[in-house]
Amino acid sequence: SKYPDKKLAILTCMDTRLLELLPAALGIKNGDAKIIKNAGGVIVHPYGSVVRSLLVGILEVGVEEVRVIGHTDCGVEKLVERGIDQQHIDIVRHSGIDLERWLGGFESVESSVHETVRRLKEHPLMPKNVRISGFIMDSATGELTRVEE
Numbered sequence: 361s362k363y364p365d366k367k368l369a370i371l372t373c374m375d376t377r378l379l380e381l382l383p384a385a386l387g388i389k390n391g392d393a394k395i396i397k398n399a400g401g402v403i404v405h406p407y408g409s410v411v412r413s414l415l416v417g418i419l420e421v422g423v424e425e426v427r428v429i430g431h432t433d434c435g436v437e438k439l440v441e442r443g444i445d446q447q448h449i450d451i452v453r454h455s456g457i458d459l460e461r462w463l464g465g466f467e468s469v470e471s472s473v474h475e476t477v478r479r480l481k482e483h484p485l486m487p488k489n490v491r492i493s494g495f496i497m498d499s500a501t502g503e504l505t506r507v508e509e
Contacts, residue, residue, distance in 0.1 A: 361391065367424040368393040369417045371410060371476065373401040373431055381502035382429065394423060401430055402472055403479050404462065411483060418490055425491040428476045430469040430507075431499045469496050473507045 366388060372378060374397040383389065394417045396410055403410050417423040453459050473494040480492050494507035 363421050364391065364393050364417075364423060366392040367422050369414055369423045369426045370395045370429060371401050371403075371414065371426065372397055372429040374399055375431060375499065377499050378429075378431060378497065381497060381499070385497060385502045385504050386427075394421070400472060401428060401476070403476050406479065406483060411480075411485075414480070415485055418487060423490070426480060426493075428473050428480070428492070428494040429497055429504070430473040430495070431497040432469060433499045470507055474509070477507070477509070 368388070370382070370386075370393050372382060372395065382395075386393075394413075396413050398404075398410060405411075414423070414426060418426075449459065473496060477492055477494040480486055486492075494509075495504045496507060497504050
C-alpha cells in the first residue's frame, strides 16, 4: 500500500550504513514508513523537494509523525580531492553560496538535527498536529539518542 502502516515519515542521510541499522533501531519493516534520504538528512531549501515530500506524505498518505535522524561519523567528500578545479569552487563561493553548507556540511550532527527539526516545526505549511522529533544514530551500533529541543 502507498499508505505507511505506522503513519511515520523519516528524514535521514543517504549513508548506506543506515540501510540495515535504521529499520532495526526503529523496529520498522517495509511499508511502515516513508523514508526520505539526502546528503546529511537536512533541509536545504524551505520549499525544496524534502519539505514537499514530507507535506505530500502528511496531506496525501496520512503521515502523522516526522522523525529527523542524523548519524555519527557523517561527512561529505572534499571536491578538490575528487579533481574539481579550485577556480570553479571559488566561483561558486563568490556567487554567494555557502558551499560547505549546501553540500550537507555542518558544525555538529546534533546542531544539524536540531536546526532541521526547528525548520520543520516553524514551516508555515506544516500542520501543527504533526509530531516532529530528532534523533542521532550511532553509525556503528545503531543506538538512537533523542535530540532535545
